[in-house]
Amino acid sequence: MTHLTIENVTKTYFLEGNKIDAVSNITLGINKGEFVSIVGHSGSGKTTLLSIIGGIARPTSGRVVFEGDDLYALDSDRLSGYRCEKIGFMFQFSSLLPVLTAKENILLSVLFKSNGGASDVHEEKAVELLKMVGLGDKINAYPSQLSGGQQRRVAIARAFMNDPELILADEPTGDLDEETEAEMMRFFKSMNAGKNITFIMVTHNSDLAMQTGRRLRMSNGAIAEL
Amino acid sequence: MNGKFTLISLASKNLKRKPLRTLILMIAISLLVSTLVFALSFVRRVDSSIKLTSERLGADILIVPAGSRGAAEDILLENKVKTFYMDKGIMEKVGQIEGITDVTYQTYLITIQGLCCSVPETMVVAFNQDTDFIIKPWLKGKVSGRLLKGEAIVGSESAFNIETGAIEVDSVLFGNVFKMVGVLDKTGTGLDTALFMDEANLDDIIKKGKSDMKPGQISIIFARVKAGIDPYKVAAKIEDSVIEVDAVARKDIGKNLINTLRDINRIFSISVLIASLLSIFLVWAIFSAVVNERLKEVGIMRAIGAKESHVLRLFLFEVIIIGSLGSIVGIVCGTAVSFFLAKGFSIMKNISTDLSVLQRVYISLTGFVGGTIICVIGALSPIQRIKKTEPLNVIKEV
Ligand SMILES: Nc1ncnc2c1ncn2[C@@H]1O[C@H](COP(=O)(O)OP(=O)(O)O)[C@@H](O)[C@H]1O
Ligand SMILES: [Mg+2]
Numbered sequence: 001m002t003h004l005t006i007e008n009v010t011k012t013y014f015l016e017g018n019k020i021d022a023v024s025n026i027t028l029g030i031n032k033g034e035f036v037s038i039v040g041h042s043g044s045g046k047t048t049l050l051s052i053i054g055g056i057a058r059p060t061s062g063r064v065v066f067e068g069d070d071l072y073a074l075d076s077d078r079l080s081g082y083r084c085e086k087i088g089f090m091f092q093f094s095s096l097l098p099v100l101t102a103k104e105n106i107l108l109s110v111l112f113k114s115n116g117g118a119s120d121v122h123e124e125k126a127v128e129l130l131k132m133v134g135l136g137d138k139i140n141a142y143p144s145q146l147s148g149g150q151q152r153r154v155a156i157a158r159a160f161m162n163d164p165e166l167i168l169a170d171e172p173t174g175d176l177d178e179e180t181e182a183e184m185m186r187f188f189k190s191m192n193a194g195k196n197i198t199f200i201m202v203t204h205n206s207d208l209a210m211q212t213g214r215r216l217r218m219s220n221g222a223i224a225e226l
Numbered sequence: 227m228n229g230k231f232t233l234i235s236l237a238s239k240n241l242k243r244k245p246l247r248t249l250i251l252m253i254a255i256s257l258l259v260s261t262l263v264f265a266l267s268f269v270r271r272v273d274s275s276i277k278l279t280s281e282r283l284g285a286d287i288l289i290v291p292a293g294s295r296g297a298a299e300d301i302l303l304e305n306k307v308k309t310f311y312m313d314k315g316i317m318e319k320v321g322q323i324e325g326i327t328d329v330t331y332q333t334y335l336i337t338i339q340g341l342c343c344s345v346p347e348t349m350v351v352a353f354n355q356d357t358d359f360i361i362k363p364w365l366k367g368k369v370s371g372r373l374l375k376g377e378a379i380v381g382s383e384s385a386f387n388i389e390t391g392a393i394e395v396d397s398v399l400f401g402n403v404f405k406m407v408g409v410l411d412k413t414g415t416g417l418d419t420a421l422f423m424d425e426a427n428l429d430d431i432i433k434k435g436k437s438d439m440k441p442g443q444i445s446i447i448f449a450r451v452k453a454g455i456d457p458y459k460v461a462a463k464i465e466d467s468v469i470e471v472d473a474v475a476r477k478d479i480g481k482n483l484i485n486t487l488r489d490i491n492r493i494f495s496i497s498v499l500i501a502s503l504l505s506i507f508l509v510w511a512i513f514s515a516v517v518n519e520r521l522k523e524v525g526i527m528r529a530i531g532a533k534e535s536h537v538l539r540l541f542l543f544e545v546i547i548i549g550s551l552g553s554i555v556g557i558v559c560g561t562a563v564s565f566f567l568a569k570g571f572s573i574m575k576n577i578s579t580d581l582s583v584l585q586r587v588y589i590s591l592t593g594f595v596g597g598t599i600i601c602v603i604g605a606l607s608p609i610q611r612i613k614k615t616e617p618l619n620v621i622k623e624v
Contacts, residue, residue, distance in 0.1 A: 056529045056617035077533050083617075084531020095526045099239040107231045112531040117230035158530070 003032040003198055004053065004166065009062030011048050011221075022048040023059065024221030032165075033196040035189070037209040039226075040218035046202040047092055047170055049218065053200065054168045055083045066166075084112045088159030092170035092202075095155055096143040102130055103139045106158045113162055122161075129157040132187060134180070148175045156184060160191065167191075169201040173208065185211060233536065237543035240520075247512060251601075252552035254508050258501045259556025259597040260563060265494035266589045267564035271581050272487050276480035279303050279415040284360050285448035286457040288474050289320055289464060295472040296482065298446060301334070302416040303480050307349050309334045311443040312470060319468050320447055325455040330357035333428060334445040337400070337421070349420040352428050360448055361422055364411040378404045378423040382412040400431040447471075502600050509545065509604025517541075517608040521615060529617035541609040542602065549601030553594045560593060561586070 011023040022045045030036060040046050051057035053064060055071050064071045071082060083089070096105045106126040107118040118126075130139055133153040143151050152175055159167055167188070173181040185208055191197050201212065209215050215226040229235070241248045279302050290298045294310035301308055314331070321329045335350040353361055355372055365379070373379065404423065412418060432441055451460050457475040464473035524537055581589070 054529070077535075080528070080531055080533040083529065087531075089529060091526075091529070095529070097236075097523055097526065099243050100236065104231055104235075108236070108527070109530050111231070111233055111236075112527070112533065112536055117232035119230070123231075162531070 002029045003034075003067065004030040005063075005065045006030075006049075006053065007063045007065065009049075009052060009059045009064065011045075011052060011057065012060040021045075021221045023052065025062070026221075026223050027062075028216075028223060030198060030200065033192070033198055034214055035192045035199045035212045036201070036214045036216060037212040038200065038202045038216045038218055038223075039204065039206065039209050040202075044218040045221040046218050048221075049223070050089075050168045050170050050200065050202060053166075054087050054089045055079050056089075080112070084109065085162055086165050088162070088164035088167045088197075090156055090159050090167070090169040090172040092174070094143075094148070094151055096151055098143050101140045101142055102135060102146070102154045103127060105143070105154055106130065106161050109158060109161045126157075126161065129160055130154070133157045134183065149177065149180060152176060153180075153184070156187075163195075164197065166198045166200070169199065171202050171204065173203065173205065181205070181208070233540050234543050234547075237540055237547060240540075241544055241547060244516075247516075248548060251509060251512055251548045252555065254505050255549055255552025255597045255601055256554075256556035256559060258498070258505045258600065259553045259593040260560035261494075261501055262498050262596055263557055263560025263589055263593040264564045264567070265491075265498060266592060267561065267581060267586075269487060269491050269494065270585055270589065271564075272483065274581070274585065276303055276483055276487075280476050280479040282413055282415055283448075283476060283479065284363055284450075286451045286476050287326075287449045287461045287464065288476075288479070289316075289447040289449060289468075289471045290445070290474075292470055292472050295474055298474070299480055299483065301349060303483060305349075305416045305419045307336050307347050309336055309439070309445065311439050311445055314442045314444045316468060316470060317444065317447050320449060320464055320471075323460065323463055323467060325451050325460045325463070326449045327452050328357070328359060328450040329447055330354055330359055331444040331447045332360070333425060333439070333443065335400070335431065335439065349416070351417075351420050351422045352425040353422060354425050359450065361410070361417075364413055364417070365408065373407070373422075373424045375424065375426045376403065376405060377407045378421055379408040379410055380406055380422070381410050381418040381420045383418040401434045402427065402430055502596075505600050506604040509548075509601050510608065513541075513545070513605040513608040516544075517612040521612070524612055524615045525617050528615055534613045537613045537615070538609060541605065541612065545601045545605040545609075546598060549598035550594065552601070553597030556597055557590045557593045561590070 006026055006028040009023055009026045010021055013020045013022055024045070026049065038046050038049070048057065052059050055064075058072050063073075066082065066086065069078075069082070071079060074082065096102075097108065100108065103123070103126045106129060107122055110118045110122045110126075127136075127139055130136060133156055135150060135153055135157070138146060138150060138154075141150075143154070146154065152172070156169075156172055159169070169188070172188075173184050176184060188199060188201070189211070192199050199212075201208075203209055216223050217226050218224075283302070288298060291310050291312040297306075297308040297310050300306035311333075317329055317331050320326065331354060333352040335352065337348045337350055351361075404427075410417065410422065428439075429441070432439065449460075449464075451457050457477070461473035461475045461478075464471065524532075527537065527540075
């Protein structure tokens, strides 16, 4: 069953009078439980594509359909609901709130889901996720007290908090050492296999890409299977 | 971390990150609210004191020598010590006017300071026990039978009462010995600080030359009118037919004070309005800055699933925390100021009625709601703006 379909999606930016198709007429289908990697040069449109799939950047034309819903035809609240409950997004850039501890940053996504406070069960789960990414001793640390790589892992843990169906990971291991990177990859694969979570991962590391079931390459806004 | 993690915890953490800014906003709001609470307390207190006096005065019309109206009001409303006199014969003339059912009169004297003991200057009211309907209602069961010559009763806040701590104490007034035989119920009017005796005592006092009044003089006449008859019309008729007097209908008592109060009220209103506008502007300016600083964070929250309503709520919690804490501080300060500073206003110093608990609660609630709403109004447009933040663009602006 096609879980996610991207139909003729184009995203055009205008920069100083120049027209840039960051994503150019991409059509793609992704099945439930697939582990897809995307490689490509900087500026080739990977982040833009991921953002469009993640419901945070409206395409200039084309449709993104997730489990039968045309994302950009949804109203604002339902699109937020999609981002909150279906997607776990690991952004390319740092994305933690500085006033919150590691655990609270992870619990934040729960607030947008439940409308209430985070329960004890949620707290336990957040701690569990932090342990899974190797930060069991940093639960109450603030982002400023963490290294770049540790912050990155908090963001990774956060992506799993609401039991997403689809993980969008934008260079998730970019600032991790080799050993930690390998650990994270094992963690991703176990989540992919164990929970049947679909993964779309942008990476510059071709070794990592080789470990995935399906490999894509982007260049100049276009995409091709490898 | 203690307690559940909620949007409110995030809001309070956000406020703590810029403590000085939060404090400035809270101080601004508390200044505004304390001004509001002080103004309301002041105006309400004077206003209800006047209303109470006119309600509790058992007469529909009071009649005083022409030109003494202000002095009479000073006595009744502000516990001031004053005297004025007119001929007793005027009472018969008044009593004959159509529409009037009962009349009684009182004579005002002032104790002479330093004559004896440490008796401070006090109003002494001599009244006619046969016709009286002003004092009796406040004497319920307190004094058995008639007041005899040489006996006196005191108002509930009378200095005699307070100083001696006992009722049956002999006091020397105007060179005569008086026995204090009772205390009047609290009336909430100028009567509370006075001393009352039967008019039979007047002769002795005058004979001993201790007062500047002459025999056969009285100070004030109280009249009741027939049910259904307009006291204003009767008062006008009295002034027409008896030129030596001023007649004041009950509802007009304190009219001058009420007019003054209206002006004070206007000044307070303008001050509170200006303070409100300044506070709104301050909240707006600070929240505009806050919102710009936090665009990226809000973009992140939106990207991980926050709805517009979550963003709205988060920022509303922040302003409401500031507004409500600031208001509470303001209520405490405003109430304290109205307690202490009010004593410096002569209009307040002499007013006997204090605010009831209910009035204080009402004023505090007004202050609380007012302060909080002002805060919300100020922050509304920045919040509306940030609520619409789109997720991605801001995230890329690292
Ligand atoms: N907000 C924007 N405005 C203008 N151009 C943009 C914007 N975002 C991305 N682009 C352009 O779109 C292209 C693709 O960017 P991006 O998707 O970030 O690439 P990648 O993630 O593959 O490095 C780049 O040429 C970039 O300059
Ligand atoms: Mg990128």
